[in-house]
Amino acid sequence: MRKIKVLVRRGRYSRRHVTFVCSVFLFGVTCLGLMASVYYGHYDPINLLSSVEDSIRGQFRRWSPAGYQNIHSRLNTALHEKEGCMACGGSRRKARSSPGAAAKPSQGAVTPAGTSGWPTCSLRWAAASGAGPAKQLNFSVSVLTTASDLRPSVFGRLRSHPLPYGWKDVPEETITEAVRLLNDTWSSRLFDRGSQTCVRCAVVGNSGILAGSGQGTAIDSHHFVFRVNGAVTEGFEKDVGTKTSFYGFSTNSMKNSLIAYYKDGFRKVPQGQDVHYVFIPAHSRDYLMLTAAIRGIPVTSGPDKGDHPSQYFGTNQGANHFKILSPEFIKYIKDEFLNSWQMISYPEVYIPSTGALMLMTALHMCDQVSAYGFITENYKDFSDHYYDAIKQPVELYANHDILMELKLWAALHAQKVMQLYQRPSNH
Template structure:
């Protein structure tokens, strides 16, 4: 009888620790998933009506022959899933009382539950530059905007894709974007760096041993905040003002050490919570049963790839999960092969299915080997 009591106490302890870990690693890239993924094709019917709102500005039309937008419109499936009128970015003109009332009861990252009006207002009123309302500050010369989105998958190790990546007009990187020593494989150009404060800081800690000691910085580079929780809004405000973080988990932190000393409002883009809902509902609606519905969010790479697919004329994806992911290390910069980990708040198999299908339909190019 005593033995059964010990077993019961042990199982209860394991369950408690597991629950704490899931909470702690919310929106990190450090917590492996143990649930088997079930995937399905989504449809427009999964999109709540509340995600539909007018765009920030009318985007300039593209004259690119064979653009992905024209391919999407001609596709029976993806023509129904894509909505190019969705506003991707949150800025001051989107922060109205009506939007506040609608999103205040939605859990982060899909809303603002638990974030005060004063914090949001004081942050978003600083996002008042026209550059905050569109992804590209200016279109490059030529008819077609070509974008490369660079994930951190091990498939890039030895790929020698650096020149091909740098030849694109814009290059998106994310989280632990190690470049030094891997220039021939991943290139050197960075136009956008995407992150949550949590994933950025975790990457700086976890990948320091691989040379990732600071996030990319340059005059022309733009930072894309993914608003996963309160600390993202607080860090964004502090970064624009050039002041230490005044409160919360990052209190006392100096944003300038991440974004440089001259980081004005135009350096930053902020994804709209409604765009995150749109992405999840239309393209990546997971059937994995998470402990709390709010826990699930598409990966940073997925959000950036779908952002590019709604902004660029041509998109190439590098370092993203493919069918043969088991042949490669988890990350391209690892010195020894490590197994690919599936994380508790993402559905990587569902993402892999989507990338393969978009490549098959000719909507984007997925690097495979």
């Protein structure tokens, strides 16, 4: 330091030069420190950047809501222009397939890609230019839980929130045993796809609006069909189709559906080699059932102890047939789209409905999405379910805000992000 002062006094170096060199040196030391921390596992680089971004975004959102919406949309558009269709399973290059790793779409129309790398048919274009709920869609959010979520930075963050939004108060061994089975090569995406294929998905709810609708052929024409809970198809093929690609449920909702709708024809959940199962982690029992299903053994503990998953999902189901939603994805759906007053009044039971979570999953994974059997403005004119022998009123409970979901579907339909099946009351 004394030599530097002497050189400065003699005019060999200016104070500006010295300040610049010192700044570069300090910056280099800081970068090396961060790189070492990342290398040795103290920080996950993506989540390190994410936490900084979340902090800045939270402040900016409070200071200028309108400005936040504008920047959020522009950043999403820029992200997709650089990375391509990330949530569809790949960037500009085609997703690498692994035999039997995920469902494969039937041959569909190949649509030219836009300058962003994702198909011009994609709902992401409408979302990028839309308003309201469409602006809130964040296609960089991880939809499914993978083994990478056990990294210290992610695991620690998830342990700070209770189910279904995190892993707080759940035995650590229950989580780690299940999540370690989720090999990233098949568990991080729902299906394999070529980046140019316009993937069309139908999400089928169980609303009475489908009774006599004649939509079965239209539903089955999609590449993938999502169904939930009491998904009765036998005897209702003309109205709801027969095809099932993904069955969404929590262990609790599946078992309750098998009991409640048994007399209506729901004797078993959809089964077959083309069916994949998407768990909603509403309870620790979902992780226990997932572990048993992947390993092909009875459930080892909890309220379902001794249950054989094969009685629900059939035999010879490979590990690739089982997925589980990320708690952070459920939290994102709740925070950004369905943050109901019921969350305040009934925090221990409130969660977006199974249908809502499956529809939002499809919106983040597919290029085009059609919703059938979801609640619409004239829901009181239809029965609760399409398989009701006698018209039943739609029941609203505290664990879901169905009316808030109604407004969300109507808004996304109006913004052309998805197609919502509707029909007049006197049809």
